[in-house]
Amino acid sequence: MTSPAPRSDAAGRLPGVPDAATVLVLNSGSSSLKFQLLDPVAEVVHASGIVERIGQDRGQAHLEAGDLRQPYAGEVPDHKVAMEVVTGLFEDAGMSLQEANVVAVGHRVVQGGARFTSPQLVDSWVRDQIADLGALAPLHNPAAVQGIDAARRLFPDIPHVAVFDTAFFTALPEEARTYALNAQVASEYRIRRYGAHGTSHRYVSEQVSALLASEGTDVSDLRQIVLHLGNGASASAVRGDAPLDTSMGLTPLEGLVMGTRTGDIDASVYAHLSRSAGMSIDEIDTLLNKSSGMQGLCGMNDFRDITAAIRAGDERAELAMRVYVHRLRKYVGSYAFTLGGLDTIAFTAGIGENVPEVRERTLEGLEAFGIVLDPEANARREKGVRTISAPDSAVRVLVVPTDEELAIAQQSLEVARSAR
Numbered sequence: 185m186t187s188p189a190p191r192s193d194a195a196g197r198l199p200g201v202p203d204a205a206t207v208l209v210l211n212s213g214s215s216s217l218k219f220q221l222l223d224p225v226a227e228v229v230h231a232s233g234i235v236e237r238i239g240q241d242r243g244q245a246h247l248e249a250g251d252l253r254q255p256y257a258g259e260v261p262d263h264k265v266a267m268e269v270v271t272g273l274f275e276d277a278g279m280s281l282q283e284a285n286v287v288a289v290g291h292r293v294v295q296g297g298a299r300f301t302s303p304q305l306v307d308s309w310v311r312d313q314i315a316d317l318g319a320l321a322p323l324h325n326p327a328a329v330q331g332i333d334a335a336r337r338l339f340p341d342i343p344h345v346a347v348f349d350t351a352f353f354t355a356l357p358e359e360a361r362t363y364a365l366n367a368q369v370a371s372e373y374r375i376r377r378y379g380a381h382g383t384s385h386r387y388v389s390e391q392v393s394a395l396l397a398s399e400g401t402d403v404s405d406l407r408q409i410v411l412h413l414g415n416g417a418s419a420s421a422v423r424g425d426a427p428l429d430t431s432m433g434l435t436p437l438e439g440l441v442m443g444t445r446t447g448d449i450d451a452s453v454y455a456h457l458s459r460s461a462g463m464s465i466d467e468i469d470t471l472l473n474k475s476s477g478m479q480g481l482c483g484m485n486d487f488r489d490i491t492a493a494i495r496a497g498d499e500r501a502e503l504a505m506r507v508y509v510h511r512l513r514k515y516v517g518s519y520a521f522t523l524g525g526l527d528t529i530a531f532t533a534g535i536g537e538n539v540p541e542v543r544e545r546t547l548e549g550l551e552a553f554g555i556v557l558d559p560e561a562n563a564r565r566e567k568g569v570r571t572i573s574a575p576d577s578a579v580r581v582l583v584v585p586t587d588e589e590l591a592i593a594q595q596s597l598e599v600a601r602s603a604r
């Protein structure tokens with residue numbers, strides 16, 4: 185890599201990060217490594233980026249910091265090299281990661297099983313347990329382990345913390361996390377509902393509680409629905425600070441209609457496709473996870489394209505949207521009953537934050553249940569937490585931007601500090 189003129193000061197410190205502690209957050213996918221360097225206390229992102237196409241012909245990466253965009257292209261055979269690319273990108277941008285006052289490295293881990301109910305300081309045992317849980321998340325946990333190994337080699341003296349996507353939902357009530365599957369088989373193969381997106385559901389529900397508490401509401405028993413609608417999508421019912429149900433299950437396939445995943449589907453589809461179409465289990469898995477959902481219904485999975493197509497009269501896109509919204513409304517209704525009533529609904533993630541049509545269709549005609557949207561507030565494009573229900577709506581409806589990296593950084597800092 186080439187080295188342009190340094191942008192850090194003489195001591196090699198990042199611009200604007202002289203003294204405050206920073207956390208490096210790593211999110212390792214099977215062929216990607218996302219990273220962010222941030223100050224979790226001041227809630228400032230200093231740099232972020234991604235290494236992509238790991239293990240493929242030609243890798244590519246970039247780092248963004250303010251107006252600066254530092255690109256990289258070259259071979260990235262594995263996550264060890266990807267980590268070196270990340271440190272190289274920081275150096276090429278004139279920022280030394282070694283001198284950025286990094287006090288913890290936070291790793292996003294998709295599957296923590298029943299065992300990890302909170303973030304963990306990574307030692308060899310924790311690392312091996314994450315590897316062992318790979319049977320439950322074959323696409324995700326092995327990549328996380330590779331990321332952890334590579335980062336620990338590069339930063340051996342800094343605490344590494346694993347933050348689990350499933351941790352928040354380990355507190356689900358037994359009846360919500362248990363499948364009505366033969367109990368012996370379920371136990372032997374660790375089959376239960378683990379949920380996912382837990383870091384986001386926890387973060388968003390805490391933001392809602394904090395806002396209402398600041399207005400003088402007693403939030404100890406607040407009945408919330410959180411709708412995390414991104415490329416992956418999930419719903420949760422939260423009472424006080426405890427999850428009562430969530431839509432994702434053993435894997436992130438269950439629940440809502442997603443960009444490329446079916447969400448809920450009769451499990452017999454596996455047997456039917458195997459018998460009738462001669463498809464292998466892997467082919468069916470790929471079909472249900474990668475080429476179904478909105479993509480499979482209308483050939484598009486980006487809601488910018490889908491809403492534009494609907495406006496242009498595309499009937500397949502319109503049907504896909506109706507299927508998407510129908511599923512969402514089923515979950516909203518069922519969670520309102522699970523909670524015994526409803527105080528708030530929060531929309532978050534790419535679609536939840538940016539697509540007013542989805543919010544409007546999901547909640548239209550529910551005035552009898554105390555849900556009244558303010559059409560103007562819903563249509564407004566603003567940043568930050570905002571209310572989109574009418575003043576006379578019994579249920580408060582909000583848009584709450586999620587920030588999983590910030591949540592991971594804050595939890596990592598807490599664990600690192602308490603471990604000292």
Ligand code: AMP
Pocket residue numbers: 413414415416443485486487488533534535538539
């Ligand atoms: P996420 O997984 O949270 O990053 O969400 C990604 C999805 O959000 C994309 O596939 C888009 O469908 C949707 N999205 C993001 N930004 C917008 C936007 N400005 N308008 C419409 N849809 C958006």
